Amino acid sequence: MKLRIKKDVLLEGLNKVSKAISTKNLVPVLAGIKFELEEKGLTLTASDNDITIQTFIPKEDAMEIDKEGSIIIQGKYILDIVRKLPDEYINIEVVDDLKILIYTENSEFNLNGINKNEYPNIHLEYSKNPISISSRLLKSIVFQTSFASSNDESRPVLTGINFKIMGNILECNSTDSYRLARKIVNLDTVVEEAHNIVIPSRNLMEFTKIINDNDDSLQLHIFNNKILFQYDNLLFQSRLINGTYPNTSNLLPEESLLKVTTTVNELYSVIDRASILTSDKEKNVVTLETDGNKLMVRSNSVEIGRVEEKMYVEKNNEENIKISFIAKYMLEALKSFTGEQVEISFVGEVKPILLKEIGDDSLTQLVLPIRTY
Numbered sequence: 001m002k003l004r005i006k007k008d009v010l011l012e013g014l015n016k017v018s019k020a021i022s023t024k025n026l027v028p029v030l031a032g033i034k035f036e037l038e039e040k041g042l043t044l045t046a047s048d049n050d051i052t053i054q055t056f057i058p059k060e061d062a063m064e065i066d067k068e069g070s071i072i073i074q075g076k077y078i079l080d081i082v083r084k085l086p087d088e089y090i091n092i093e094v095v096d097d098l099k100i101l102i103y104t105e106n107s108e109f110n111l112n113g114i115n116k117n118e119y120p121n122i123h124l125e126y127s128k129n130p131i132s133i134s135s136r137l138l139k140s141i142v143f144q145t146s147f148a149s150s151n152d153e154s155r156p157v158l159t160g161i162n163f164k165i166m167g168n169i170l171e172c173n174s175t176d177s178y179r180l181a182r183k184i185v186n187l188d189t190v191v192e193e194a195h196n197i198v199i200p201s202r203n204l205m206e207f208t209k210i211i212n213d214n215d216d217s218l219q220l221h222i223f224n225n226k227i228l229f230q231y232d233n234l235l236f237q238s239r240l241i242n243g244t245y246p247n248t249s250n251l252l253p254e255e256s257l258l259k260v261t262t263t264v265n266e267l268y269s270v271i272d273r274a275s276i277l278t279s280d281k282e283k284n285v286v287t288l289e290t291d292g293n294k295l296m297v298r299s300n301s302v303e304i305g306r307v308e309e310k311m312y313v314e315k316n317n318e319e320n321i322k323i324s325f326i327a328k329y330m331l332e333a334l335k336s337f338t339g340e341q342v343e344i345s346f347v348g349e350v351k352p353i354l355l356k357e358i359g360d361d362s363l364t365q366l367v368l369p370i371r372t373y
Contacts (some may be wrong), residue, residue, distance in 0.1 A: 072114035160201055
């Protein structure tokens with residue numbers, strides 16, 4: 001294998017696939033990136049058995065191919081070398097089968113490679129009926145739901161985002177039992193086969209980091225135990241989480257005692273300031289209380305002190321409420337909204353709090369209250 005390639009083009013490809021490299025993997029070869037050079041261009045592949053990322057760099061993208069071939073190069077080292085070399089073009093050559101020579105006009109690196117036959121047989125396949133969605137929409141779905149998934153591996157199914165597809169409706173749910181994020185969107189086409197799958201949140205977040213925030217189309221290829229995202233010259237495959245996702249619809253209250261309307265940014269700032277006086281950011285409880293059109297947010301710490309914030313809101317009736325919740329959960333829910341105003345529905349002091357953006361019913365956030373007595 002021998003080629004001359006533009007540094008920036010190679011670095012972009014390496015940055016994408018390197019997100020699938022795990023330093024903790026028990027299989028040493030999976031710490032490497034597989035280079036496959038053919039007449040049409042260079043394919044880079046990396047995998048940690050949980051996710052697999054493959055990107056193709058066409059020959060037209062500033063590449064000169066002298067000799068085709070394949071080799072596995074240690075991911076950490078090739079990435080650091082390419083990133084730090086100042087030259088516009090880099091030469092990569094395999095000598096004596098497993099020796100890799102990386103050189104420019106003034107620099108030369110010799111690395112030990114790994115035989116391509118040691119790399120596991122990774123099968124990246126396409127389904128007959130892929131589902132199309134824009135990259136912008138997928139990024140917003142993941143941003144608005146992933147934070148509510150669990151980090152507790154004792155309930156694996158809650159560490160993912162539930163994708164339910166029926167007809168042209170895509171419903172995404174994420175919950176850790178203390179809050180719920182739900183996003184419902186309309187797809188451009190009707191999907192013949194219904195799907196109900198759970199994709200690891202961490203994997204989805206990694207994928208959205210390497211796709212553009214525009215309206216480019218990407219395809220979802222869904223199988224029994226895996227999903228493949230096809231985007232431009234990039235393939236991203238993730239395992240699916242086994243198990244039945246809980247029915248979250250029965251968590252959403254249909255009636256409300258009181259609805260409060262306010263601006264997202266102001267409410268976020270008030271709760272954020274009220275949560276300053278705490279020694280435990282993860283479990284900081286704040287209390288919200290209405291009095292007429294005033295809304296008070298209080299926080300109290302025996303060791304540190306107390307704080308009270310006040311703001312004015314719109315209400316749909318004369319009812320008042322006093323309710324406590326974990327500030328972090330409410331702040332993350334508010335951060336997911338892109339509009340200016342939010343409607344908060346209260347059912348009771350120990351009933352879920354429902355948040356919706358004014359003028360957009362596609363996103364629902366739910367936060368469970370905390371008993372303080």
